[in-house]
Amino acid sequence: MLKLKDTLTGKLQDFQPLEGNHVRMYACGPTVYDFAHIGNFRTYVYEDILRRWLKFKGYQLTHVMNITDVDDKTIRDSKAKELAQLRAYTERYARCFFEDCMALSIERPDKVVNATDHIPDMVHLIQKLVESGHAYKKDDSYYFKISTYPKYGQLAKLDFDGMKIGASVDIDEYEKEDVRDFALWKAPKDEEPFWDTPIGKGRPGWHIECSAMSMHYLGASFDIHCGAVDNIFPHHENEIAQSECATGKPFVRLWLHGEHLMVNGEKMSKSKGNFFTLRDLLGKGDSPRAIRYTLSSVPYRKPLNFTSESVQQAQSAIGRLEEFLLRFETDTFPEGVNERVEEACRTARDKFVAGLDDDLNTAGALGAIFEFVRQGNTAIGEGSLCQGNVASISTLFDDFQAIFPVLKDPTRQILDSQIEALIAERNQARRERNFKKADEIRDQLLAQGIILEDTRAGLRWKRKE
């Protein structure tokens, strides 16, 4: 049974979709004004693990992600005066975002939707809120009236009565009735792109897009809404207010929020300027698989301190798994079945499943796999691993790879004939105990990125990373 922790109730809950076997899930996507940084990708990686795990469990999944392609920052950085300019600017970064996702083996959500393609949905939602008295118009902008929604603050656990609001009032150019009221629709400013709609000219506020689009694709009530902790307030708090006031129905069943990625013990964020992008890391030689592993290795509800050392450790850990698989694929095994290995395999699988079922405890799931690797290595070493064990081990690693896609493509790489000839020549030299020549050939191949290992089962080779 999959259990997930819900931010709203703070409790671990048995997961059960609202409608049969169908899971409807919405994930807050990027604001495409710049490259996403590695902290952003921590969130997308945990969402991808959730996505993969739900599918693994046999659920039918509809996973929607938005692209915020209009907001203060996209307008500011694009310097766009018209919508077409804005679109051209944001499309570039959206493209880069999905390139980065692909590098990290983050699957594309079933639906990726742009805010600017859903202005009518947002306008319609604002109209409903105005009609029902939850929103008002002021100076051609529209605001949500928080006093009409007593539960406001429930998600972020904010108690506004005991709070000194004055301390955090921003210098907003828009006039609001209550400082806490937030913009649904912003009146056009000079030289900025805008839409001409039934509620007037202007552009949407940030929060309204997610309410409009999630409900458009997933219905007034759906199963899972995920993001990172810094979406809790105000973004998701506002989404709940808007959505529930507009429909009168409960908005989301389960709120999932990933913790931050830290750098030197501090939250990495664009506004702090202490961020690096995936491109930065790849540029200095980190492998995308090691980065993905690092981002997956700490359960999503715990802060993750990201350092170059943690990426190194991840690379070594992956290496251990791949060494095992290489042995597993290249050695030959006696006939029969080793029941102890089968048992170890079952145990590992049970622990793997139990870990992920426990609010995506990735660290626990990884531990189960490594425990098996040691047992498998021991069995291979003493020659007790049998042909009859191959199938269950393969399945275990297929399942692992389905959730943690960090292993190299298992299809064996082809050696070119020249390299094969050198290997044959070295084998001959070794038989003749001409170790000097054998070592020269080994060094020569190493220079070409081919690592040779002599094992009891014969020569084994692999490519250097």
Place this chain on the structure above:
RNA sequence: GGCGGCGUAGCCAAGUGGUAAGGCAGAAGUCUGCAAAACUUCUAUUCACCCGUUCGAUUCGGGUCGCCGCCUCCA
């Protein structure tokens, strides 16, 4: 000021009211022409600290200290 979270070996980190998974790094040994890999053993009598509940607490309750986040745009 209010709210929330965290503090487990050199580093990363799981976990439970009954006596500490796993990974990385390190040491010794086995294997080996050497190398690599693998395996074995070792590396926290102890889970920030102090009280309390309990037969028993790292795990529950209270307090102290430290760190982080949110209350403003941010994954």
